[in-house]
Amino acid sequence: MSKTLLYLLFTIYLMATSGYLLHIFWRRSFVAKASFVLIVAGVILQTALLGHRWWAAGYLPVTNLFATLFFFSWALALTYLYFELRYRIRATGLFVMLLNLVLLGGALPRDTTVSLLIPALDTPLFSLHIIFSFVGYAFFAMAFSIGVLYLCQAQLSTELLPDLPTLRKINEEAIFLGFGLFTLCMVAGSIWAHIAWGHWFSWNIKSVWSVLVWMFYAGMCHAKFIRRWQGGVYAWLSIAGFGVVLFTYLGIGLLLESNHPLE
C-alpha cells in the first residue's frame, strides 16, 4: 500500500475532524456538511485501499498490527457513517473521528507489507471471524464515544450535543449491534478453532478474554432493562466495556504471550 495514499487518507480524516471542531465554534451547516463529505470520501478511499490489499493478497489481510489498526479504523468510520445517516449526530462525530485518527495514526508509521498467510488462517471462517470481530469492536468504540458524550451532556446540557434520550438510544443500539456482531465472530471463531485445532474453546488468554468481552456486553444487553441503570450507569458501563475490548485487542496481543500475537 502506498504510504502517500495512507497519509492522504489521514489528512482527509484530520480535515473532517477539524471541520467538526470548527463547527462547535462557528455553527454554519456547510461546515458540518463539508466534514461529512470528507468522511464519505475518506471511507471510499479506505475501502478502495482495503479492497486492493485484499485483491493483491488473495485473502483478507488483517494479520498484523498495521492491518488490524487499518481495518478497525475503516470499520469505525463506517459505523460512524451509519449512525450519522440514521440520526444526524454531527458534533457527536468529533469524538468518534478523533478515536479513528488515533487508530489510523497508530497504523501510519508501521510496515504496510502484506505478510504471507499462515496455512491455518487460509479459510473463509478466518475472514468472517475478523470482519465480525472488528465491526463489533467498532460498535463498542461508538458506544464508548456516545457514553462519554452522554456523561458530558448530562453535566453540560449543551445544544451542541444530541439530547440525552437520543444519546441513550444510540448507545443502546451500538451495544446491541456490537454484541450481535461479536457473537457471530465468536461462533465463526469457534467453528474455525474446531477444524483447525480440534477444540472449539481453549483456555488461552485471548479466547478467555474474548469470552469476557462477550459476557460483559451480554450483561449490558440485559442491564438496559434495569431502570436505575438506564442512561448514566449504562454510559459508564460502555466506557468500562471498551476498556475490556482494548485490553483484549491490544493489551493481550502486545503485552502478553498469546496465539493472536500483534507485530
Place this chain on the structure above:
Amino acid sequence: MGSGKWPKPFLLKLWALGCSLKLAIALASAATLLIMGGSLVMHYNPAIFSGMEQEIMGQWLPQAWSRAPLLVFWVPLSGLCILLFALNTLCCLIDWLTMLRVRWRKTGEYLVHAGFVLLTVAYLWGNLSGFRSGPHRLAPGDRMSIPNMPGYLLQLEEFTPQIEPGGRPLDMINKLVLWKNGRQVLQKTIRINHPLIYDGLVILPSSYGQDIQGFRFHMPGTGFVDLAPGSRLPISSDVTLVVHRFLADARQDRQGRVMEIGSRLNNPALQLSLLGPSGTIWQGWYFLRRQLPEGMVKAGIELRPVEPVLTTFSLLTINRDPGDKMALTGGFCITVGVIFAFFSFYRKRRISDRPEI
C-alpha cells in the same frame, strides 16, 4: 399448598429467582470478575496452567487442584457461576416459551439464550467425557489404536507435506483410514483446516518430521542405490551386500565397539556384511566419512555416498469431544437468533414497539 411438601409461594419465589434478570447480571458479573483475575494468575503461573489447553478440563482440574488449590480455585468457582447463569438462562427460556404467543417478537433473543444453554452443556459434556491427545507420530503404512476408544484403529496410508520453494510449509496431506472393530468406517484425506470428524472424534495434522533411514550411494556401472537396514544389494552372481544397521551419528571406541551418539546426521555408519556362496565373506562397520573398508574394496565394491535417505512421518492430533454436535447446534441457534434479533430490533423501533424491551 403446592405439590408435595413445598408451599406454592416458595416454588413461585424460587421460579422467580431462577428467571431473575438481576441474578443473571450478578452471576455474569461474578464469573467475569473471577475469570479476569484468573486470567492474570494463568499468565504468571504457566507451570500450573500450561496443561489447560492440552487437556480437557475434567483431566486438568483435579491435577492442578492437587498441586496448587489457591491458584486454581477461581476455575471451578467461575465454572459454577457460568453453570448457574446457564440455568438462569434456561429458566428465562422456559418462561418465555410459556408465553410464546404474546412474546414471539423476542424469538431472536431467546434463540441466543437457547444457544448459550446448549453451548454450556456441550462444553461440560465434552470436558468430562472427551479427551485431547497428541501429537501422535505415524509414518506411511503405520497403524495406531485411538486412545480411550477401544476397537478404533487409525491407519496412515499416505503422507505428503507441501512445501513452498522457499521452504515454508503450506499443507500436510494425510490419507487416513479409520477402523472400528476390524471394519473400515471412514477413509479421508485430511489437511490443514480439513480434519477427519467422526463420532465426536477430530483428527487433524499438527506437524511432521523426517527420519534418516539410510544413505544413497552412487555405484559406478550400476547407478544410484539406497542402502538402509534390511537392504540386500547383489554385487555379483554369488556375492550379496546386506545392510544390518544404520546410525546417523556413530562413534567407534578403542576396542572397536560402535555406539550411537544421536539421531542427527553427523558421522553416519552402516553395519554391513558380504555374503558369498559358502557364507559370510566380510562383515563390519562402514563409516561414511572414512574410506571404504578393505573387505569391501577386495570384493570389488565401489560406493560413493551421495545423500541421506529420509522418510517423512506425520504428527497427528487426536481429540474427542462428544458434545461437538450439540455445540454446533448451539452455534447455529445463536447465529439464527442474532439475525432474527437484528431484524426484529429495527422492526420494533419502526413500529415503536418498545424496542428496548
